[in-house]
Amino acid sequence: MFFASDNWAGAHPAINERLLRESTRFAAAYGTSDLDRAIERRFNEIFERDVAVFFVATGTAANSLALASLAKPGGVIFAHSEAHVIEDECGAPDFFSGMRICPVEGPRGKMDPKHLKNRISRYPQDAIHHGRATAVTMTQASEVGTIHTLDEIETLAAIAKEAGLPLHMDGARFANALVELDASPAEMTWKRGVDVLSFGGTKNGCWCAEAIVFFDPQMAKELPFLRKRSAQLFSKSRFIAAQFEAYLQDDLWLDLARHANAMANRLRAGLDASNSARQAWPTTSNEVFAVIPKATAKAAEDKGAKFYDWLEPHDMSEPVADGDMLIRLVTSFATEPQDVDAFLDVIAAG
Structure with a gap:
């Protein structure tokens, strides 16, 4: 992950x-x-x-x-x-x-x-x-x-x-x-x-x-x-x-980019279906920004997920609540569907 x-x-x-x-x-x-x-x-x-x-x-x-x-x-x-x-x-x-x-x-x-x-x-x-x-x-x-x-x-x-x-x-x-x-x-x-x-x-x-x-x-x-x-x-x-x-x-080069973008779309779809996490704003490249509970982020990291926390942009329409955090998720040519699904399973469990 x-x-x-x-x-x-x-x-x-x-x-x-x-x-x-x-x-x-x-x-x-x-x-x-x-x-x-x-x-x-x-x-x-x-x-x-x-x-x-x-x-x-x-x-x-x-x-x-x-x-x-x-x-x-x-x-x-x-x-x-x-x-x-x-x-x-x-x-x-x-x-x-x-x-x-x-x-x-x-x-x-x-x-x-x-x-x-x-x-x-x-x-x-x-x-x-x-x-x-x-x-x-x-x-x-x-x-x-x-x-x-x-x-x-x-x-x-x-x-x-x-x-x-x-x-x-x-x-x-x-x-x-x-x-x-x-x-x-x-x-x-x-x-x-x-x-x-x-x-x-x-x-x-x-x-x-x-x-x-x-x-x-x-x-x-x-x-x-x-x-x-x-x-x-x-x-x-x-x-x-x-x-x-x-x-x-x-x-x-185009095939690799298409794959990375497709994996990001898989992430976006999973976040949209989540009851505890959400997309911070709409994206269309291989970068996804999500707001998730801090406890869920910790659980994901404990299970091997790697991602960065992110500073809130000046124009972010919905501020991050005290118990949540903003993270960046980036997919690549090497990202596999099971990596995305495993991360989404952790989110769902949280």
Whole structure:
């Protein structure tokens, strides 16, 4: 019953097998191998245009370097007030970009368009003392398990473009959002106005594989130097490329995300049928947030369940009662139906 994070899951067997095969041969280093180049071309196919792709090790590195590539002196980045880049990356985006992040409120993990427009207006390009608006970053799926619709992405992009700002997408759970929307990668990104993407693979079956994708390669001119300076240029980067080769082959990445989402739906259905627990708010990705009695949570932990307690979001409509607690449950490609059912049985017994 491992629901603490999809980061807790291992690597998919197909990805392990591809890494094993790669380990027995020689290849050019620092991203110049035939395999590296082939996977860069594969990204072009997936996104239906020529893109610039840079492999890195972690999602924090991907977000931080993507935003650093957009940096201006005195720059201000706009993100949801509870976004991962604000809450969970130890200031890395600020550190690497030299900019600061301005929080933007909005319900269910999504920036309110009116609030975003208002925040941007406070930082005009000649605001020497306050700083100047430089970029917008959004999270897909969001930090609270919700998914931006294609129209919502387009709305945020239009606000950014009106102000002359690029839009970055934190796609740590990109595949989970994509299959839920039943959209193509192009439709969920550049066709809706996204300029730069942090493409996550680690949470969805890879061992250590993230990529920064620029939909206009001209925007990526500084990234090679930023990546090297931040110690993210792997000498054996082909091992990241090898993971992506297996991950993307025959749409494995989409199948893994569909499975994770299906297991989350199984959890949601069980919580909805429960007399003692409830969903804290509706989610549609592989993250589920639940309010359960503290005694039930303890019983579940005693039986081996792993999950995190969670701080109440600012816009939570129904506060958590004294005897209850808010928890986050995350499913993965490795979650089995019996894991979900065992957890729900504990909830029912409580």
